[in-house]
Amino acid sequence: MNPFSSGTRLRDMIRAIRACKTAAEERAVVRKECAAIRSSISENDQDYRHRNIAKLMFIHMLGYPTHFGQMECLKLIASAGFPEKRIGYLGLMLLLDERQEVLMLVTNSLKQDLNHTNQYIVGLALCALGNICSAEMASDLASEVERLLLTRDPNIKKKAALCSIRIVRKVPDLAENFLSPAASLLKEKHHGVLIAGIQLCTDLCKVSADATKHLRKNCTEGLIRILKDVSNSSYAPEYDIAGITDPFLHIRVLRLMRMLGQGDADTSEHMNDILAQIASKTESNKNAGNAILYECVETIMGIEETSGLRVLAINILGRFLSNRDNNIRYVALNMLMKAITVDSQAVQRHRTTILECVKDSDASIRKRALELVFLLVNDTNAKPLTKELIDYLEVSDQDFKGDLTAIICSIIEKLFQEKKWYIDQMLKVLSLAGSYVKDDVWHALIVAISNGPDLQGYSVRSLYKAFQTSFEQVSLVRVVVWCIGEYGEMLVGNVGVLEVEELMTVTESDTVDVLEACLTGHSSDFTTRSMSLIALLKLSSRFPSTSERIKEIITVHKGSIVLELQQRAIEFNSIIQRHENIKSSLVERMPVLDEPAYMVKKANSSQENIVAGKSSQTSLAGTSVKLPNGVAKPPAAPLVDLLDLSSDDAPVPPSTSKDFLHDLLGIDLTNSSSSGIVPSGGTDILMDLLSIGTPVQNDISTKIVSSNQGFAPTTKPTFPTTVQVLDLLDGLPSNGSVAGDQSPLYPSITAFQSSALKIMFSFKKHPENPQVTEIHATFMNLLSDAYTDFVFQAAVPKFIQLHLDPASSNHLPANGNGTITQTLTVTNSQHGQKSLAMRIRMVYKVNNQEKLEQGQINNFPPGL
Amino acid sequence: MGIRFVLLVNKQGQTRLAQYYAEHLTLDERRALEGEIVRKCLARTEQQCSFVEHRNYKIVYRRYASLFFLVGVDNDENELAILEFIHLFVETMDRHFGNVCELDIMFHLEKAHFMLEEMVMNGCIVETSKSNILTPIQLMDKAS
Numbered sequence A: 001m002n003p004f005s006s007g008t009r010l011r012d013m014i015r016a017i018r019a020c021k022t023a024a025e026e027r028a029v030v031r032k033e034c035a036a037i038r039s040s041i042s043e044n045d046q047d048y049r050h051r052n053i054a055k056l057m058f059i060h061m062l063g064y065p066t067h068f069g070q071m072e073c074l075k076l077i078a079s080a081g082f083p084e085k086r087i088g089y090l091g092l093m094l095l096l097d098e099r100q101e102v103l104m105l106v107t108n109s110l111k112q113d114l115n116h117t118n119q120y121i122v123g124l125a126l127c128a129l130g131n132i133c134s135a136e137m138a139s140d141l142a143s144e145v146e147r148l149l150l151t152r153d154p155n156i157k158k159k160a161a162l163c164s165i166r167i168v169r170k171v172p173d174l175a176e177n178f179l180s181p182a183a184s185l186l187k188e189k190h191h192g193v194l195i196a197g198i199q200l201c202t203d204l205c206k207v208s209a210d211a212t213k214h215l216r217k218n219c220t221e222g223l224i225r226i227l228k229d230v231s232n233s234s235y236a237p238e239y240d241i242a243g244i245t246d247p248f249l250h251i252r253v254l255r256l257m258r259m260l261g262q263g264d265a266d267t268s269e270h271m272n273d274i275l276a277q278i279a280s281k282t283e284s285n286k287n288a289g290n291a292i293l294y295e296c297v298e299t300i301m302g303i304e305e306t307s308g309l310r311v312l313a314i315n316i317l318g319r320f321l322s323n324r325d326n327n328i329r330y331v332a333l334n335m336l337m338k339a340i341t342v343d344s345q346a347v348q349r350h351r352t353t354i355l356e357c358v359k360d361s362d363a364s365i366r367k368r369a370l371e372l373v374f375l376l377v378n379d380t381n382a383k384p385l386t387k388e389l390i391d392y393l394e395v396s397d398q399d400f401k402g403d404l405t406a407i408i409c410s411i412i413e414k415l416f417q418e419k420k421w422y423i424d425q426m427l428k429v430l431s432l433a434g435s436y437v438k439d440d441v442w443h444a445l446i447v448a449i450s451n452g453p454d455l456q457g458y459s460v461r462s463l464y465k466a467f468q469t470s471f472e473q474v475s476l477v478r479v480v481v482w483c484i485g486e487y488g489e490m491l492v493g494n495v496g497v498l499e500v501e502e503l504m505t506v507t508e509s510d511t512v513d514v515l516e517a518c519l520t521g522h523s524s525d526f527t528t529r530s531m532s533l534i535a536l537l538k539l540s541s542r543f544p545s546t547s548e549r550i551k552e553i554i555t556v557h558k559g560s561i562v563l564e565l566q567q568r569a570i571e572f573n574s575i576i577q578r579h580e581n582i583k584s585s586l587v588e589r590m591p592v593l594d595e596p597a598y599m600v601k602k603a604n605s606s607q608e609n610i611v612a613g614k615s616s617q618t619s620l621a622g623t624s625v626k627l628p629n630g631v632a633k634p635p636a637a638p639l640v641d642l643l644d645l646s647s648d649d650a651p652v653p654p655s656t657s658k659d660f661l662h663d664l665l666g667i668d669l670t671n672s673s674s675s676g677i678v679p680s681g682g683t684d685i686l687m688d689l690l691s692i693g694t695p696v697q698n699d700i701s702t703k704i705v706s707s708n709q710g711f712a713p714t715t716k717p718t719f720p721t722t723v724q725v726l727d728l729l730d731g732l733p734s735n736g737s738v739a740g741d742q743s744p745l746y747p748s749i750t751a752f753q754s755s756a757l758k759i760m761f762s763f764k765k766h767p768e769n770p771q772v773t774e775i776h777a778t779f780m781n782l783l784s785d786a787y788t789d790f791v792f793q794a795a796v797p798k799f800i801q802l803h804l805d806p807a808s809s810n811h812l813p814a815n816g817n818g819t820i821t822q823t824l825t826v827t828n829s830q831h832g833q834k835s836l837a838m839r840i841r842m843v844y845k846v847n848n849q850e851k852l853e854q855g856q857i858n859n860f861p862p863g864l
Numbered sequence B: 001m002g003i004r005f006v007l008l009v010n011k012q013g014q015t016r017l018a019q020y021y022a023e024h025l026t027l028d029e030r031r032a033l034e035g036e037i038v039r040k041c042l043a044r045t046e047q048q049c050s051f052v053e054h055r056n057y058k059i060v061y062r063r064y065a066s067l068f069f070l071v072g073v074d075n076d077e078n079e080l081a082i083l084e085f086i087h088l089f090v091e092t093m094d095r096h097f098g099n100v101c102e103l104d105i106m107f108h109l110e111k112a113h114f115m116l117e118e119m120v121m122n123g124c125i126v127e128t129s130k131s132n133i134l135t136p137i138q139l140m141d142k143a144s
Helices: A010-019 A023-042 A049-062 A067-078 A082-095 A101-114 A119-132 A135-149 A154-170 A172-185 A191-207 A209-232 A247-261 A265-281 A287-302 A309-321 A326-342 A344-348 A351-358 A363-376 A382-395 A398-415 A419-436 A439-450 A453-469 A474-493 A508-520 A526-542 A544-559 A563-578 A580-586 A595-619 A684-690 A696-710 A719-725 B027-042 B079-097 B102-107 B109-119 B130-143
Strands: A749-753 A757-766 A769-781 A787-795 A800-804 A819-828 A838-846 A849-857 B003-010 B015-020 B051-054 B057-064 B067-073
Touching: A010 A023, A010 A049, A010 B102, A023 A049, A023 A067, A049 A067, A049 A082, A049 B015, A049 B109, A067 A082, A067 A101, A082 A119, A082 B109, A082 B130, A101 A119, A101 A135, A119 A135, A119 A154, A119 B130, A135 A154, A135 A172, A154 A172, A154 A191, A172 A191, A172 A209, A191 A209, A191 A247, A209 A247, A209 A265, A247 A265, A247 A287, A247 B079, A265 A287, A265 A309, A287 A309, A287 A326, A287 B079, A309 A326, A326 A344, A326 A351, A326 A363, A326 B079, A344 A363, A351 A363, A351 A382, A363 A382, A363 A398, A363 B051, A382 A398, A382 A419, A398 A419, A398 A439, A419 A439, A419 A453, A419 A474, A439 A453, A439 A474, A439 A595, A453 A474, A453 A508, A474 A508, A474 A526, A508 A526, A508 A544, A526 A544, A526 A563, A526 A580, A544 A563, A563 A580, A580 A749, A749 A838, A749 A849, A757 A838, A769 A787, A787 A800, A787 A819, B003 B027, B015 B027, B015 B102, B015 B109, B027 B051, B027 B057, B027 B067, B057 B079, B067 B079, B079 B102, B079 B109, B079 B130, B102 B109, B109 B130
Parallel strands: none
Antiparallel strands: A749 A757, A757 A769, A769 A819, A787 A838, A800 A819, A838 A849, B003 B015, B003 B067, B051 B057, B057 B067
């Protein structure tokens, strides 16, 4: 006989499956078996029905589909014999669930069996109903179950009670009907009935406040009595576990007591004695006893404060925490999490022990302890705790670093008081576990650095140092790259040195080395490389001495196989080669990032992701743009957020339309199509860079208007150049497009920028006299205090003559809320051979203190 | 809710019994879940605690010879009590099969299920007395 015919016994099938050495063999056996069962089913073979379902249960357990056997279960249930019904109901519970429509067909059989005279058959039906009934079945059969709750047989009673739980969960409106039968179950003696009845009461409390009130009034006394009986009872062999009678019943009663005591001082007071008795008398050397103590502590913490009980509970927790058994320590940590809302002082006392648990070798305990530490940390202990955690970060397991890093970062972000501390700690985390730091965390760091003008120099120098040892930490590298791009000159020039710093000498070419390493390093991903390219472009204008080298580096990447990198390299190369005169203003430093807006956005980011998807679509609804390289690009989404690098983040929705934080790095995968080049917010020119090739004539007016709204103070002198930049990459002659009335040939530059002061130069030439340039200087105060007695002085090489007109004022309002303007006229006697250069010196008073700043301007557009 | 699922798995990671309560998982999801949990638990040492957090479950597990008993519970369940429950389940099977082993459960899968069914319904513990649990099963054995 074929061993896999429908005649195979269950035993033989299991043996055959056990004998399989590979998953493929097992699949083959199961396939043959299933085929045999199917044909047996289609022959309506009654003798084997029982066996078929037993086989299918086994096959189902192995994880194979068995839906074809569902109808067979129903047939078995409908048959008269107990063994058939039994296996039929089991099959029903295993092979079906409440979502299947087939289930409705069983309602009738269930109803009959619920009314059966044999208590075991009634028990089967109750069990099946309790495990899988749907809302419809619950409503149909609720009255039968209610009736069964009142029968005398304890076995039926307990099952009916549990079945009622399912019914009440499915149809909460029925709760009322079950309330008084449930309450009367608590008067029973049979433990099974009690435990089921108590669970039913607990569930009724969950769905209805009225039920809680009713049970509180009528059952508190009864519960206390049950607990007393069971805890004082003499040895009961049937329910004894390690010398304790029925710990399960203890636990269920304590749980219901917690629900009743919560929010009711009288009831809580009432429970005081029995809880104290359990807490102090239960044996704590066996697991069963500890399970009860654990539940008891939770109840004491959950009910209203009663005299002395909490002290008892906290002491038990302390004992648990110092236990050597890891299970006990785990539950102690678990409890402390809940206790912290009740008595945080008591939990704080265990801080050292908890911190030790963070370093435990057991992952479950570490995770609990870490979450607890996060709840424990406050203003006063933030610093030492963070230090401990960071120290541990260094030696912790690889797979724990992710969780640990996330917690440390959120502690730092939540509780920092000084920005320097924040930056220092983030730097440590980034250097130790930069690869685990989430994007939003390092984005926030960049925003913070951008907002701390007095710490920018310090940050970029510390980052540079950190990079030397931790160049493999992805997030660290990105922050380093961004900061060098923005504040590279502070690194080289040691600007804004803090007292605590050790001075170091970094040359311009060292900085370029760093960026080159990031650009070409094996560990650098696409985002880091793109960022490095931008930073290089920025440096090429700040460090003229390195510009040749940077040009070479960029040229190499013109052949990159990554389209985005290739495109950037080509575009940047074009900027360097053909548009030297505007480069400096293209790559100006980012304006200060909008911190509050970023925080709001971070908080809402999950919500906004949905909205953003839509808004980006609408904003992209414009014309799509052809770039010179033939790639069709949608026009730039105008409100791309500054630091969005992750691919799932998208432009912020239009509600924040004042927030002109353009996609600084432009690397986001979703944005990459729209922003090939860094739009530095300070220069409206860059906005237009993105829309190169849009029908120029139509667009100009709107562009200029929009940029003026965004950057009124700084853009006025520069906007006429927009027209020219539009053609930047089109290869058209730069002066050929549109002739304005003043046709400016030179872009404005940021002649000087410190943490306190910004100076913009714009230029005007008289066509009849090419040697003479009129420079229009605009001064802006970046601090929050106004400057008085402001004097600007300038010196030029011998071949240049300089004439200074009087300044518009000597008072410079705070926060860039106003400017001083001054006109300089220079005459370059060697025009065409040498370019302009200038030294400048600014003297002013802040809060009556003299200040002096000086600098050299080398970035004049060529040809002046 | 309490218990979400009960799993018996051997050292090789093969499922020997699986019972889910009100968990709507497709077969693939089940397989994936079982695989993940078993891998996590098998990797732990004897000294480590018997609780593992996985997805939104807490797994309480206990090892008896080559068999792992894994019970998935809600977060607010008493873990120590579940450990005690596992032991009770094993003792009950022991009483019925006499020194229960993996093969007993494999070849009498339905009986193991019947016992579990008497002990747990819809994720709640119903009965904790071994003789009460075993009475209906022994009755049936006698009848057949």
